[in-house]
Amino acid sequence: MIEIAIDLIIAMGVVGLALQTILGASVFRAILMFIVFGLLMAMAWARLHAPDLALAEAAIGAGITGALLLVTWRRLQAMDGRTPRVGIAARAPWLSIASGIFAAALIVALGWVSLSLPAEPAAAGELAWQRLPEVGVSNPVTGVLLAFRAYDTLMEMGVLLAAWLGARAVASELRPGALPGPAHAEVPLVGALLSLVVPISLLVAVYLLQAGGSAPGGAFQGGAVLAAGGVLLCLSGRLEAAERSSITERIGLVLGLAVFSCIGLVMLFMGEPMLAMPGVWAIYLVETALLLSIALTLVLLFAAAPGLRRAP
Amino acid sequence: MNTTALIYLLTAAAVFGIGVHGLLQARQVLRQLLAINLMGGAIFLLLITLGGGAVGPPDPVPQAMVLTGIVIAVSATAFALALLLRLQDATGTSELDPNDGA
Amino acid sequence: MVHEALIGLVFLPLLGACLAVLPGRFGTRLAIVVGLASLPFLLLPVTLSVLREGAWFYTLGGWSAPLGIRLYVDPLALLMLWMVALIGGLAAAHAWHDFRPGTAAGERFWPLWLLLTAAMNGLFLSADLFNLYVCLELVTLAAIPLIAMAGSATAVRAAMRYLLLALLASLAYLLGVALLYNSSGTLDLYLLPDALATAPAPVTAFALALIGTGLLLKGAVFPLHVWLPQAHASAPGPVSAVLSALVVKTAIYLLYRVGLWSLPAGLLADGAMLLFAVLGAGALIYGGVLALLQDRLKLVIAYSTVAQLGYLLLALPLASLAAWQALTYQMLSHGLAKAAMFLAAANILHAIGSDRLSDLERLDQRTPLSLFALAVAGVSIMGLPPSGGFLAKWLLLEAAWRGGQWGLLSVLILGSLLAAAYVFRVLAAALRREDPSEAEDAEGISAIGRRQATYAMLLALLALVTGFAAAPILELMATGIPPTWGAA
């Protein structure tokens, strides 16, 4: 009973926060609501027996996305008024009503349809449990990500790389000086705090990476935690944007994609199927490469810069 | 149907609808991106709940899909935000004119 | 060997993208050779194997479906892959001069281009619904920065609009896939027909509606095309070419795959097919009229894409062998002709610094080859002989006549008359008499310009050649007719 109550509270909170995100008076407030929404979602994942997702949601969904949204909002604020505004026609009032009706209909339809489904693992999921021992890890999510559906993971690294390449391409078109510099405030004790937080994030990342085989965790969560450390370094001004990416950064960006593909191709030419993993060591090797690439890409995306360097 | 599943399925449906409404009626691109992220979250919630998360360890396949989905969502959001900065830079506004280019 | 070739189609461009991220001119050049120039050579053995043994699957990682992900290559996939290799290749050759490897622009351009190529190849081969989602997102996220790279405010605005709608479309698709997975227990396109036979019908219908809406939005099918014209028109030339010739087709391709391959026979009601036909007809007419009203060359071409995509849906209710051949041939010939037109338009833009129709009279002698390419490709777009577009339209008309579809027949004819009107309007603008004294700088065109014009001309010639050498392609397509139409 108490569990139902918790579920209800989480559900109401999630819906309420979603509404607040949409209707929030200011964009800033909407972003904050969205971040809290992400945190509450992490709790929902925990309730739904999906701790891997809870970690990922907290680190990526709420953490990194939230940081990205906030920093962009602040940059937009700083840029606003520098160029003449283009007149924008107001949206017709009926549009809002129409979209509300449409959304309500969608909610009803989606609710009705999804309630008619069995809500239990599907055929492919059962197979994943059965064949997990062949992979050599005991966390089924890691098994799916790095063995059964490794191809998805690999393509997803492509998506991440494309996002960075795209961000770099459009950022390089910005007029010189358009981006405000990192306006960080030197608060007392921040230095001391950082000297604690960053090693801890590294530690947690490594832990999550190795735990991923048998317990919740893995490259994505670890990468996000490591990225969070990097974001803090940027925020505090320890790292600052560089004009160009260094060669190390470039290698790091493509490391996950390259290592993953190369192992696959090597196996292919040894007569195995493409993306067959030669052993658990290969899974960890790939995961390490993925983690580094994810962390680096996310930090660079946050900094909206081609590269980073130590602040003098 | 288990009550927990019921609750979360309805939650997912509601958040998805809220996201759609937000996307359609918002003016600022930033808000539209928030709405898109809400919709994504709703789909993830639906996948996991339908995968049996309410009763025990859920189907690992949807879990992996959601993890992939979360990374894709953050990638897309990050690029969209970079593009938004460029939009502000090029046009002086972070809104899109609904009548332009249609 | 043929398996390695198939894998290479996705992985070589992917590794090429990694290479191109690394600094220096050499890496990028190597990447282009590895990731783009290699594609036709990889496709040859794959094509031969499909010709000899028919369509086949490749199971990645040895994990058989429904647990693992499979690749599937059949005549339709081959057609699309060849289009990526040829059209993408020629567009890349064109882009080489504007985005030279080693320059800052080149450094930004090539990794994205290679990722886009890998994503499209991956999409055309994938047999897995969720993997297709990832591929769709990769296509979107690789393509949109390329649009924004044009740098103009219009381009940035168009890119932003495209991005938002593409993300919405992907989410609709993903939601549909989520529902299908839970109702059928599999994500494999080709296991779905059996799995869906027992699934609850309302769920399937709702899921398909979501997937369909998402794909129609990504495929810019009227009336969900609003994002397309500005995006395609404001992108850099070779990007426009690839967007119109290949990228929008990814969604249409997927629509075919889901609608015609992955459903139990008879599930998709006639009403749905009729809806597609009505949308197609709307696209054809609306796009044609709007193309006629534009005063910029690239916008004319972009609206023409909106119109021409209509053909790809229009014939769906016919469900016959001839209709299938017509659809696939239209896919091919439109791709070739449209890419040629966009490349030619880019050259014209280069030469006179504007693509307003009223400025085209300044052009004439400076880029005769590009103008000629534009005209030849225009013939195919109008569906006049001799061209691939004509054969596609002939097949459609014949299929419509045999099926007694008089409405379809008249829409087809109206559509091609509209196409003739907007193409000739452009050509007329270009032939307008110029002051002879200005004609003297005809020799001023650079060697690069000449080479770029050649790429446009090559594509236009291919569009012309497809007007003759249709028999082998159509025979191959006949062996790849969708199972739900297979009775023919």
Added chain:
Amino acid sequence: MNFGWQALPVYVVLTSVVTGILIFALGEARQRMRTALNLAGALVKLILILVMLLAIQTGASFEFRMPVLPGLDLLLHADRLTMLFATLSALLWLVTTVYAIGYLEQSPNRARFFGFFSLCVAATMGVASAGNLFTFFIFYELLTLATWPLVVHRGTPEAFAAGRLYLTYTLIGGVLVLVGLIWLTALAGSGDFIVGGTLAPIAAGNEAALRGIFVLLMLGFGVKAALLPLHSWLPRAMVAPAPVSALLHAVAVVKAGAFGLVRLIQDVFGFELALALGLTDLLTWLAAATVIYGSVLALRQSDLKRRLAFSTVSQVSYIALGVATGSALATIGGLVHLVHQGMTKITLFFCAGNYAEGLGVHAVEELDGLGQRMPVTSVCFTLGALGMIGVPPLAGFITKWHLGAGAITAGAPWVVAVLAASTLLNAAYFLPLVHRLWFRPLPATMAARELGISGRRLQALVGPTMIVAMLALFAGLLAGTPGSPLFWAQRMIGDPA
């Protein structure tokens, strides 16, 4: 597929395609090279055609077949009808090219002009040698495409208006042909052109469909042949440069339409079937009406080229009239007029071009006394005009004689009345011109007017004019000798190839 000796018709088409592409590639500045190419292309084509003519005389046959779509072939062959049209086109192309080189000297965009000119001829050759309707349609549409840039060549608003009208008519005509063709293919598949047609076996029970198909195709071809309600693009297209007008009106476009009508009646339906379905009457009446209407309108034109254009409207319908009347003599008359009208009309257009270029004369009234200023041109013009009227023993007389005699044997004596009326009208609009040229005094202003072009250029224009005038003259004078157009037309009817 056979690319050897048998495929000669393909090479005949390709010579012009290749010439055209090379001319485009050469660019504007390389004038000598372009001239050489033009002449070489025209000569090679003429030689190939002559070789084919000789070979066919000795019983050889030519055919190139390439499957394009399931059940549809691209088929190029050479029967006697092909040779009649192809020889005419090749011959007149050579002469017109020489004329155009002189005519367009120093005007802009010559590369474009000659490129499309060549493509135009390629399309005409394709029309001539098409072995089935599908192939015919391909080249028929290509002809539309290739002639449009020539019509609008001058780039003036007037030219574009004319071009728009031309496209509207021809493209809609193309659609009619296309629909008819699709219908026919769905009904009977794609039959080759064979004298007597291939449709007779399936006629029973399909009469209505066949009538529908015939009407669609007839109207579609009728647009280019300038049949009565579909003719108004033709006079407007006069804004094109003179060589284009000559080519459009004497050889390529209108003849392609007329040729299509001939193929339709003789080789698709077969005359017997068309007669049985009551379709020939329709065409006969339309053609007869066009003959009279065109002549009446020609009478009212004061612009020389427009008068010639309406004359064309009238004269081209003789071809359809003869073929639709159907008796052997009338058919011979129609077919031979394909050649006679071509040679005669091109002479007249060249002359009109000479007057315009030489002295800036466009209106009929300005012709007074020009026989003194431009005697050679005026002689040629007179020959052409008399030929058109049908003064014996000139070419027009041969035609009209066969048509009239044929109409009587076919039991349609009213056609003779039409011919008589037309002849009177021809005389009424041509004789005053001849009168003006030779018997009116040269006005002082005209006598004082300087020639607008150099003597050398005038030579370049008058030379070809004389050649075509001679051709037209001898086609009539020597009609009884082997090798004359009449001889060929007779062979075609007597001994169907």
